[in-house]
Amino acid sequence: MASSSAALAVLMLSWAAALAAASSPVTLFEAGYMPLFGGGNLVPSPGGRSVRLKLDRHTGSGFVSRSSYHHGFFSASIKLPDHHTAGVVVAFYLSNADVFPGNHDEVDFELLGNRRGHEWRVQTNIYGNGSTSRGREERYLLPFDPTLRPHAYAVAWTPTAILFYVDGTPIREVVRVPAMGGDFPSKPMSVYATIWDGSAWATEGGRYKVDYAFAPFAADFSSLVLSGCPVAGGGDDLAAAECQVATMTADCAVMTPAKRAAMRRFRRRYLLYTVCHDMYRYNGTVFPECDADGSERDDFHKWGESKRVSPSSRGYKQQQQRADKAVAVAAPGRPDTWPTVGTLRVD
Numbered sequence: 001m002a003s004s005s006a007a008l009a010v011l012m013l014s015w016a017a018a019l020a021a022a023s024s025p026v027t028l029f030e031a032g033y034m035p036l037f038g039g040g041n042l043v044p045s046p047g048g049r050s051v052r053l054k055l056d057r058h059t060g061s062g063f064v065s066r067s068s069y070h071h072g073f074f075s076a077s078i079k080l081p082d083h084h085t086a087g088v089v090v091a092f093y094l095s096n097a098d099v100f101p102g103n104h105d106e107v108d109f110e111l112l113g114n115r116r117g118h119e120w121r122v123q124t125n126i127y128g129n130g131s132t133s134r135g136r137e138e139r140y141l142l143p144f145d146p147t148l149r150p151h152a153y154a155v156a157w158t159p160t161a162i163l164f165y166v167d168g169t170p171i172r173e174v175v176r177v178p179a180m181g182g183d184f185p186s187k188p189m190s191v192y193a194t195i196w197d198g199s200a201w202a203t204e205g206g207r208y209k210v211d212y213a214f215a216p217f218a219a220d221f222s223s224l225v226l227s228g229c230p231v232a233g234g235g236d237d238l239a240a241a242e243c244q245v246a247t248m249t250a251d252c253a254v255m256t257p258a259k260r261a262a263m264r265r266f267r268r269r270y271l272l273y274t275v276c277h278d279m280y281r282y283n284g285t286v287f288p289e290c291d292a293d294g295s296e297r298d299d300f301h302k303w304g305e306s307k308r309v310s311p312s313s314r315g316y317k318q319q320q321q322r323a324d325k326a327v328a329v330a331a332p333g334r335p336d337t338w339p340t341v342g343t344l345r346v347d
Contacts, residue, residue, distance in 0.1 A: 027226045029063070036062040036192065041216070050222035053195040055088060057212040062194030065226060068096065070188045070240070071247040072228020075154035075165075078111065080120055081217040082147035085113030087210035089198035090219045092153050094189040103130035105185035107162060109153045111146070112139075112202045113217075119311055120146050121272065122153075124164045124172050129182035136183075136287060138172055139273040141309060143266075150222055156252040157185065157228075159244060163253065170263040171270075173255060179288035188231045195219050268299065271306055278304030 027033075028048040035042050038061025041054040053061045076092050090111040097104035106127040114120055122140045144151060144167075154165040162185070164172040176184045195217065199209035210217075229243035247253060255263075275281065276290035277300035291297065299308050 027224045032065055032224060032226045033063045034066055036064045038062060050220055052218050052220050053193065054216040054218045055195045055197065056216040060194060060196035062192060065191040067230050068188040068190045069228030070231055071157050071159060071244060073154065073156050073225065073250060073252045074191050074228065075152055075225040076193060076221050077150035077152045077223040079150040079220040080111060080146045081219060084116040084211055084214045085217060086115050086203040086208035087197060087199035088113030088217050089196050089202050091194045093192050094155065094157065095192055096187050096189045100187060105129065105187050105189055107155050107157060107185055114203055115208055126162060126174055126185055128185045131183045134183060135275065137275050138271065140171060141270045141272060141311060143270060150220065152223065158247045158253045160248060169266055170259050171266050173263065174289055177288050191226060193221055268308060270309060272309050273304050274300065275304060
């Protein structure tokens with residue numbers, strides 16, 4: 001027992017060192033994850049550096065981390081399916097619903113498909129202690145076409161804050177305040193990746209469903225990072241405390257003035273909806289962690305949607321349209337009447 005406790009302490013200290021490092025090591029699939037569901041719709045690459053998740057009319061697919069973690073930094077680079085993807089949901093998230101089904105915690109990235117020629121959306125959310133009736137959703141556009149190549153989606157979760165990143169840019173910060181109570185995720189969680197049918201709600205509130213004529217839908221996950229504090233046990237409180245300190249002092253968890261400015265720029269250009277300014281959904285209740293300085297308030301309608309950001313006002317770059325046409329020439333079986341989907345303009 002003593003030797004196993006010592007081994008766990010060494011492991012936790014090694015995680016602390018990784019968290020404190022400038023960059024986090026990539027985890028091979030077999031070392032850090034295991035299949036969750038989907039059978040043959042989950043396809044790891046031969047070297048384990050990437051995983052393809054597919055959705056067809058029979059099933060979606062997903063995987064889960066082999067360990068659960070009490071805070072840390074978790075990231076995946078994801079390339080999303082293109083063309084008509086209405087109703088498709090690709091998710092990268094932390095959860096403990098399997099252990100605490102009635103009062104689980106969760107931290108979500110949900111990537112929401114769309115009709116042909118329309119942008120994917122990204123949604124973030126947090127739940128603490130089963131607070132599903134108080135969803136803290138935000139929804140965004142992206143400054144790139146996420147179907148062309150992988151882009152990194154990451155969560156830094158510490159005892160005091162949660163940061164969401166896209167390609168290294170922070171897009172949301174949730175600072176823990178006492179008034180949040182149990183709504184802040186605080187119990188150990190596992191890391192999940194899934195693709196599934198969200199026809200009931202994912203695209204314009206369920207107006208557009210998954211069309212399996214376009215299946216299978218495939219999402220590629222790579223550059224998987226698991227830099228967290230494994231759940232302690234056997235009296236290894238000192239090692240656990242060291243790892244917790246490392247999570248809070250790691251670069252990914254510290255909001256510098258430059259990072260905060262980058263986050264504000266992103267939010268002004270791409271934030272479509274935030275519950276923080278939705279005065280209707282919860283009858284005027286404002287969550288205690290929301291926009292303390294009021295800097296965003298004038299940019300939003302009372303129902304939480306942006307006055308500045310509109311999907312209909314965005315187009316696609318001509319060079320990407322030319323690239324798509326080149327692909328069509330290389331694959332003559334594809335109908336040339338399909339709309340091309342290229343990179344979104346950056347304001």
